[in-house]
Every structure is written in C-alpha cells, then in structure tokens.
Amino acid sequence: MVAPVTRKIQPLLTLILAAGCGADEPAPDATVTLSALGGSGVAGTIEFTELAEGGVRVDADITGLTPGQHGMHVHEWGDCSAPDGMSAGGHFNPDMVDHGAPGGATHHPGDYGNLEADADGRATLSLTIDAISLTAGDEVNVLGRAVIVHEKADDFGQPTGNAGGRLACGVIHVTGGTSPPVLGPTPGA
Ligand code: CU
Ligand code: ZN
Numbered sequence: 373m374v375a376p377v378t379r380k381i382q383p384l385l386t387l388i389l390a391a392g393c394g395a396d397e398p399a400p401d402a403t404v405t406l407s408a409l410g411g412s413g414v415a416g417t418i419e420f421t422e423l424a425e426g427g428v429r430v431d432a433d434i435t436g437l438t439p440g441q442h443g444m445h446v447h448e449w450g451d452c453s454a455p456d457g458m459s460a461g462g463h464f465n466p467d468m469v470d471h472g473a474p475g476g477a478t479h480h481p482g483d484y485g486n487l488e489a490d491a492d493g494r495a496t497l498s499l500t501i502d503a504i505s506l507t508a509g510d511e512v513n514v515l516g517r518a519v520i521v522h523e524k525a526d527d528f529g530q531p532t533g534n535a536g537g538r539l540a541c542g543v544i545h546v547t548g549g550t551s552p553p554v555l556g557p558t559p560g561a
Contacts, residue, residue, distance in 0.1 A: 398423075399547060401506050404519050406434060406542035409457045414540040418519055419547075420506060428504055430484060432497040434521060434540070437489035443526030443535030444497070446482020446504070450516045450543040450553030457538030460518040461556050462531075466511050473528050474501055481512045482519070483533070486526050506546075514544050515551040 400419035408414050416434030423429055432444065448461035463471060463480045472479030481503040487495035505513045519542055522535035545551045 400431070401428075401547055402515060402544050402551075403547045404542040404544050406519065406521060406540040407452065408436065409452070409538050409541055410455045412436065412539040414521055416521075416540065418542070418544075420504075420514075420544070422506055423500065427500045427502040428506065429498065429500045432484075432487065432495070434487060434489075434496075435492075435494045437487065437493045437495055437521075437539070439489050439491050439493060441486040441488055441525035442495065442539070443522040443524065443533050444484045444487055445480065445520055445522075445526075445532070445535075446484075446514050446544070447518045447520050447541075448554070449556040450518050450551075451555055452518055452541035452543060457520055457541045459556075460520055460538070460541055464514065464517055471528065471530055471532050474499060474503075476528070479503070482514060482517070483526075487521065515546060516544065516554040518543050 398421055400421045402420040404418040406416045413436040415436055418432040421429045446464045448464045451459040453459050464482045465480045470478045472483055474483055474485050487497050489495040503512060506515055507513055520538045521540040523539055524536035526533035526535045543553055
C-alpha cells in the first residue's frame with residue numbers, strides 16, 4: 373500500500389497514517405520527533421498517551437539503528453543543540469533515586485529500558501508507565517524535556533546504565549503544539 377519512501381519523510385507519513393485510522397484510539401497527548409545527532413542517521417517518533425485507567429503509554433518507532441539493544445531515556449533539559457547531545461544533560465531525576473529498568477523497584481521517571489532493533493535497524497517499543505506526567509506543574513511532568521536514544525544497551529548499572537554515546541535527540545512537545553523547553557543553567561553547553 374505504501375510505496376517505498378525516504379527515511380526523511382517516513383516519520384511524517386507515519387504520523388499522518390496514525391491520525392487517519394483507528395478512530396477509537398485516543399490521540400497521543402505528546403509527541404517527540406527524534407533527530408540524528410552527529411550524523412548517526414538515527415531518527416523516529418515517540419508518542420505519549422495518557423490512559424483513562426491511569427498511566428501513560430509510550431509508543432516509539434525508530435530507524436537507522438545498528439541491530440540489537442539501545443537504551444532510551446528522558447533527559448533533563450529540552451536542548452538537543454549539541455552535536456553529541458550532551459546539551460540535554462543527565463537523566464531526568466527529580467527525586468534523586470538510582471537508575472533502573474522501567475518495571476524495577478527503583479528507576480528514573482524516564483528510564484525506558486532497551487529498544488530492540490531488527491536486522492533493518494528499526495525498533496518499536498510500546499510500554500505503559502506510571503512514573504511520568506504530561507501536566508504542567510507536576511514534579512514528573514516531562515513536557516519540554518528531551519528523549520535520547522543511545523549507542524549501546526542499557527545494562528541498568530549506575531549511574532545511567534552504561535549506554536554509551538547519544539545517537540538521536542528530540543524534545544517532548546504537546547501534540548500539535550510546542551511546549552517550552554526546560555533548559556539548564558548553560559543551554560547549548
Ligand atoms: Cu540516556
Ligand atoms: Zn536513568
């Protein structure tokens with residue numbers, strides 16, 4: 373049905389298709405467009421949907437990866453300007469707890485475990501978490517913060533899972549709009 377499209381326009385097409393079908397599926401409340409860092413070629417989209425029964429569903433669709441596992445987290449600052457992604461700061465960690473797996477006893481609000489990329493370098497992930505919010509003013513609100521996809525697997529070690537370099541970055545925006553980025557003391561650093 374869908375003719376081959378270039379990687380560049382695929383995320384847009386994915387959004388259009390998602391909006392055009394599944395009328396009983398709730399529209400995502402927040403969306404991330406991930407862009408490649410340092411010429412990595414990794415890109416994709418992530419959608420966050422608040423569920424009526426509580427929790428937030430996270431749906432990610434990412435391409436351009438090397439096959440295998442790649443860590444993915446919410447980082448503190450909504451700043452993807454540095455070519456190595458370090459401008460996004462460390463893991464979003466308002467309660468100063470240990471890093472971990474999303475279902476584990478202790479983890480940061482945006483610890484999403486690992487993406488599993490197939491032989492074509494594409495990874496999809498869908499999980500429901502209760503550790504974040506999409507409401508301004510909440511301590512664990514992630515709007516305006518960044519999601520980073522990493523070079524290596526998250527091994528859930530301290531302090532941040534040993535996931536290596538940063539391959540893609542995107543700021544979490546309210547769907548169809550712009551959320552003011554949460555910025556650190558030295559934006560762009
Ligand atoms: Cu990270
Ligand atoms: Zn973490």
